[in-house]
Amino acid sequence: MNLIIHRGAQEIGGNCIELQSSNSRILLDYGMPLPKKGEKKQKDNARFVLDKIDGLYGDAPTNLKGILISHTHQDHYGMLFEKPVNPQVPVYMTPIMEDIIRITGKMGLQKKDLEATIKPFQKGVPFQVGNFKITAYLMDHSAAEAYAFIIEAEGKKILYSGDFREHGHKKNAFKYFMDTDFGKIDLALIEGTMLGRQDEIEKTEKDIFYEIKHLVEKSKGPAFVLCSGQNIDLITTLGGIADKTGRYLLIDAYVGILLERIKELGLKAGFDAKIPSSIKNYVKVMPLNITKKVAKLGYADAFERVISKEVNWCWIYNNYMKCIVPIRTGSEHWIKHFHGQQDSLFIYSMWDGYLEELKFKEMTNLFKCYGVERKDIHTSGHAFKSTLIKVIKNKKPAIIIPIHTEHPDKYTELFPNVTILSNGVKHKIN
Ligand SMILES: [Zn+2]
Structure with missing residues (x-):
């Protein structure tokens, strides 16, 4: 061989x-x-x-x-x-x-x-x-x-x-x-x-949970977490924090459809994935243009469940301070329409090598404009x-x-x- x-x-x-x-x-x-x-x-x-x-x-x-x-x-x-x-x-x-x-x-x-x-x-x-x-x-x-x-x-x-x-x-x-x-x-x-x-500090997913939870509990505003939408472990950590602190996990329809399909296919294969999904009260979905693209993917049942969790901007206006919001580069256009940015948390939870890329620098700069410093909390x-x-x-x-x-x-x-x-x-x- x-x-x-x-x-x-x-x-x-x-x-x-x-x-x-x-x-x-x-x-x-x-x-x-x-x-x-x-x-x-x-x-x-x-x-x-x-x-x-x-x-x-x-x-x-x-x-x-x-x-x-x-x-x-x-x-x-x-x-x-x-x-x-x-x-x-x-x-x-x-x-x-x-x-x-x-x-x-x-x-x-x-x-x-x-x-x-x-x-x-x-x-x-x-x-x-x-x-x-x-x-x-x-x-x-x-x-x-x-x-x-x-x-x-x-x-x-x-x-x-x-x-x-x-x-x-x-x-x-x-x-x-x-x-x-x-x-x-x-x-x-x-x-x-x-x-x-x-030289990276050895943190576990559990360490991350407590570190972010501590910051969320002290914060008066929304918590924006810059992460990969595919990092289901981290999304699960954020869901757990939302659950424990009486906050909402406010995701977009892309993350929503991933979670729903993983849950659905997991059940079909005989296991119940312990991830946030539409059955959780703390899960809410943002009203964004991306929802229209997700609708065209062809997963009708999963999409129905995602859309059932969608909130409107009036809801966000009333609840922004209770939201934990996973964001990605490119999310800037709607972050500007959010509320309470000045009191927000901005957490970066990805490999630090990406921070040298322009799009990540732009996100850091956006939060700097709100007077919010980036907090790097990541586990490998x-x-x-x-x-x-x-x-x-x-x-x-x-x-x-x-x-x-x-x-x-x-x-x-x-x-x-x-x-x-x-x-x-x-x-x-x-
Ligand atoms: Zn890998």
Whole structure:
């Protein structure tokens, strides 16, 4: 069996990894590279690197048997919109992941339909892709759903961690992953994002809950939280704070439809996602233009539930001081129509690297005009060093190959059995 990391060997984001076994091949993730500090998105570079993958494009039959998407972050699936793949190559994801990717594709930066042959997988249920037997394990991460994969072929077993942590709301999923005995693992492709960010303060999602709750309780105005609409863990944290403090979680219809679809598909799959949704009294929906776009997405039942929670501007005028409001860049035009900005909280809860981008600076400046300073309260979506060590000691892989890190060398300081690869180099798995 051979392994080629096309992208992600020594960088964060844009993961694309190929496994080859006799006459079949698979890809793990098809990610868009993240912008490096001070750089624009590297779209052209992204195309160039992956163009070399045989069978990925065009429409001819190929021995590339599938692409596994580990989770719904752009740096793991974003190339699906940038450069659609051969329809003969199925793209594997869960129904929840498919909805999030479709909705975000239509509503977000791309404004595109997802053109791909999608095949669903279920956590814990093995499935076959070409020569590879694959089992997906739910992980704790800042995406709504994130999976690690156990991949078996030719009597070998490979672990691909995807992105993960243990300090979020899905820590039970992480515990289940840790408690599961996979037997002998021949090779682990394991993320190491935080190995290069060791100066970050290690906060858990619970710490964030108490920190924001404390500020909200002291505040006389609305709390605006600049975050990703897809960061369902944080939205859940904000919902919990609204519930505990007698506030409202005032979301837009985009976040609303994501929550409703996750809830609905979760119930269909047999689990009740503990997330804010239309059944919660504290959830309210903003009357914004985006609602019209959400209506056109085609999720009629979910949209009905979203629209049932919509309030009008008169309600906002009477209740603005009780609102916790997730915002994104581009929300400035309606924040100006809100009330009580001078007494508001402005919380930034994303990776600090984005703050160098103009659109984030503009948001900070808007609140500065109201005399409100930004408060940075964030927890990483990625495992701290202590968790990475814990996973490796628990799973005992024969070989560790770092991925999704700018500092793969840091792994060699921790473990003797680390092989650092470069992008594009074929590695034989013995
Ligand atoms: Zn991620």
